[in-house]
Amino acid sequence: MSAAVRAERLDAAERATVGECPVWRVQEDALYWVDIPARSIIRLEIERARRTEWAFDEQVACVAFDKAGRVVAGMESGVFAVTLSDTGDARAAKLAAPSFPATGMRFNDGRCDRQGRFWAGTMVQDMSLASPAGALYRFNEKGVLSAPVVDGLITQNGLAWSPDGTTMYLSDSHPQRRIVWAFDFDPDTGTPGPRRVFADLHHYTGRPDGAAVDADGCYWTCANDAGRLLRFTPRGELDREIALPASKPSMCAFGGGDLKTLYVTTIRPATNATDDDGYVFALNPGVQGLPEPEYAGMLPVA
Template structure:
């Protein structure tokens, strides 16, 4: 299978590939060299906006801006001026946590996970809550708690929400109520074997297959809708971070990657670490909302218990 290096970006942690169908463009971020990027496949232009702190996810707005989830709170980024305006304070201690992974449901609720990523020292790991945000309802923490959320995606009918807890290498499937944004009936969808890496960002195809980037395992994996493994596609990088369908007909799978934590020897072996890649996987993705809406988030607030 041909794997094209679209941008040899050498991103520290390239993440959150998101296809904007109305623009025919791909947005993505670098978490630790914090920036938002917009890649135009037609021209090859990759425009960037530098940010002021670790960025864990984003959602576009209908008025041409972007909501970015920075370590020190959610902000609105003006794409014309580059100005950042704070929308919310974080619901956690930013010295211990940052946001990680974000995706919008069909109604425009922006779901945002967390990662335990202390700025100083090595304190004992703690868990943080999953979040839901809308422009009209603000930010709420809900009661799925993890030290590293990832892998958010919805089934085509919107009734199943997928979410990974990366460190225990577990992918969960929730019942999802698209009217209220509430989660129910969590079940274990898949467990990733240790040698294959940890489950990172994900996408769903038109056949209900769940595509997952396996960070540390150097591959993207497709799961059947019942959670059994269909196939692995080996990549020229060990740390893929996110996959997203894009292009006309959503027939192209884009994959971001990271070079964070690699030794000099490893970087020599992986000259494309941190690249943005694309490949034809023989299927197409389902349309996915990338704009945050005005509807209230889920009504109930959760509390994490270790």
């Protein structure tokens, strides 16, 4: 079950405070991710080891691309269209915003489903409050933000879809939850059915943070606080465990020309951080990933 796979630290990526939401952009042979408290989106062109960073006025938590290379992002106050330039300039325009039920909230984990709808969840940033005010939202191809699709979340995370798009995965990574759920998903309407427990990490290790699904339909979750990647089969059985140099992996994404490299962002803890915490890591887990879906709507030029 445990796999001896070496994870390589990408020093050219530089260190983040809360690295999140890695996205492989095939057209650029580049990895994108965010540093939430730094209010930034970062790109690393892998072969050139060239790093570009774009700064914003508020925190950026999750991003996806449209076919034109523009970005849809879940930020502090809503869903934004973002335009990035190669010179490091960036512009953002708010497209929609939920009615936050509590103060101190922001978007957290998000990505597109197989049909190109952008999904993102919210959370109360002060995790010590354990507030279940978070919810999951759908931003469709027409630019309409839904009412809460799933509510009662403390720390929304782990959003992913099966290869055929008929199963949606979602986790709550708060220490009081540590659950990954699965939902039967209607690809035509973008509607999930009732949730069921897919993996309870109280029986394993760590907290289920960001995730990715491979071409075999297996679900990879970052076991935050445990320095592990855990791979669950579509039946919810743990079949692989990979140790990482950093204690707080936050999200993973497949990339590289053959989609066989797994990139992992990490968080640098406020205390007792190691030299590896906060970096991006790359490893070859021996399986292939899936292309990241693009947003199907028409984003305006910000």
